[in-house]
Amino acid sequence: MLYIFFTEFLLYIAYNLFLWIFIFFILAIILVYYFKAKFKKKLDEDKQKMFLDRIKKYSNPSFSRREKILEYDKFYHTILKEVWYSWTFADILKKHPSEIDNINHIWELHKLRNKLAHDISDIDEKLLNKKSIEFEKELFALLDKFN
Numbered sequence: 001m002l003y004i005f006f007t008e009f010l011l012y013i014a015y016n017l018f019l020w021i022f023i024f025f026i027l028a029i030i031l032v033y034y035f036k037a038k039f040k041k042k043l044d045e046d047k048q049k050m051f052l053d054r055i056k057k058y059s060n061p062s063f064s065r066r067e068k069i070l071e072y073d074k075f076y077h078t079i080l081k082e083v084w085y086s087w088t089f090a091d092i093l094k095k096h097p098s099e100i101d102n103i104n105h106i107w108e109l110h111k112l113r114n115k116l117a118h119d120i121s122d123i124d125e126k127l128l129n130k131k132s133i134e135f136e137k138e139l140f141a142l143l144d145k146f147n
Contacts, residue, residue, distance in 0.1 A: 043082060043146040051079060055139050065128035066116050072135040073113035076106070079142055099145045102138075109135050 043051070058071050077089040080099070085092045089110060096103055112131055116123065 043079070043143070047082060048143060048146065051075060051139075051143060055136060059136060065125065065132045068132040069109070069113050069116055069128065069135055072132065072139055073110060075139055076135075076142060079139075079146070083146055099142065101141065105134070106138060109138065 054075060055072070058068050063071075073089070077092070080089075080092050080097065083099070085095075085097065087095075093100075093103060093107055093110065100106055109131060112123075115121075
């Protein structure tokens with residue numbers, strides 16, 4: 001009789017413990033999403049205008065496509081650092097920030113930037129032109145996220 005009572009008591013405690021742990025995790029998830037949305041940083045209007053001006057400056061044909069890609073990569077990283085992230089660009093991309101829609105495309109553009117910065121091999125000008133246009137579009141898309 002005592003054994004049955006003790007067993008039922010342990011099951012009761014285990015069930016309640018499981019229930020409280022479950023409730024705790026649900027509340028923790030809700031709080032994380034609430035505070036993430038509440039404290040999400042945005043670019044103020046002056047910084048947003050500054051980035052738009054810099055992007056427009058480099059969209060000028062007087063800059064080489066190589067320079068554009070190098071600068072656009074810097075701008076992208078700087079925008080992400082301004083709003084929340086303080087790591088290297090590669091480390092930020094590894095964390096898959098929610099602000100970036102197509103992470104694989106940004107990785108591809110960043111790898112091209114690294115190739116331009118560190119390799120001496122020639123890259124097709126048509127490819128560079130295409131990628132500089134894509135990078136510019138990605139920058140505008142990122143800035144739109146922080147309006």
